[in-house]
Amino acid sequence: MIPKNNLHKLYLVYGNQKLLIKEKVYSIIEDILKDRQHDWGLERFYSEELLKNTEGSERQNIEDLIIACEILPMLTDRKVVWIDNFEMVKKNKNNLENNNKNILYQTVEKIIKNPPESIWFIFTSAATREQDFSKSLFQSIKKKGVINKFTTYENYNPLNWVIERAGAKGIPLSANYGSLLIDIIGTDLIELDHELEKLSLFLSGEKISDDMIKEHIRGHKQFSVFRMTDALSRKELLPALEILDQQLQLKPREHLRLFSLIIIQFRRLMKIHSMINQFYKESEIINKISLPTFLSKQVLIQARNFTSLELQNIYRELAKLDLRIKFQSSLAPLILQNVFQKICSGYFEKKEGGQ
Structure with a gap:
């Protein structure tokens, strides 16, 4: 067992890689608690919830945190307090106000300055930059504890x-x-x-x-979107609708993700069509679109099945529907079905059809 003195009392784990953050946090918890019961030795709080202004509940939540941070464990010799949404723990501009924001900040500030002997603290956040946090709290953790950052950027290749x-x-x-x-x-x-x-x-x-x-992986939504646009490029409505229905039934709440992938695919087809019109060689196009060999040539066929004007009109229509999909999620299946019907009927082949 690792001696207490060899464990840091403060940890900040942040970034946009949820899996790595989750695994790191549970690894830290395991190092601290070892074989102890997590039900007794772990308490988790969400800053977003603590800061809510619901009458009669918000102060109690803050009180729960204060108690958790001050009272030593009764059924175990050590405890972990996990505070999420750490980027929201910031000092109010008017430091004299006795509101949740200041109380939360002061509580965390006190923890970081002098953490109790038998309690360890883990702070987590989906923020990606150091400046997203309270400067003083971040620097204090950096000086006295451990900071782990798991952030990826646009061209990341894992x-x-x-x-x-x-x-x-x-x-x-x-x-x-x-x-x-x-x-x-x-x-x-x-x-x-x-x-x-x-x-x-x-x-x-x-x-x-x-x-x-x-x-x-033929059933994965990325691959399914490719099969969907393949059917649409051939103006085959039924197969496209069947794939759409299958994806929405598998994960009905992921309609936004599915819609985004459809937009990305049509953007790719527009890019390919533009290169075809500029007389790029097929090998040059394949190198530029960075797709697996077994997909590249089929995507070229898809692009050629549309006219340049048709792709522009489809993409313009999808862009207009973006907000409707986001704010009228219950209508997402009908909205997408309608677009698919328009594509397969040739509605977007004429300029006036896409306007």
């Missing part, structure tokens, strides 16, 4: 992570097949980890091939 993660799950994944997985699934580590977990269950110990990966 290939090494995918290969290492696959190996840990018993999947001998090469760089080529790792890249293929990323190309189809995307760079979200939670989704990649989910697909690797499924691969480990069905393909563990087997020699991984291109076809096996394609077959296994």
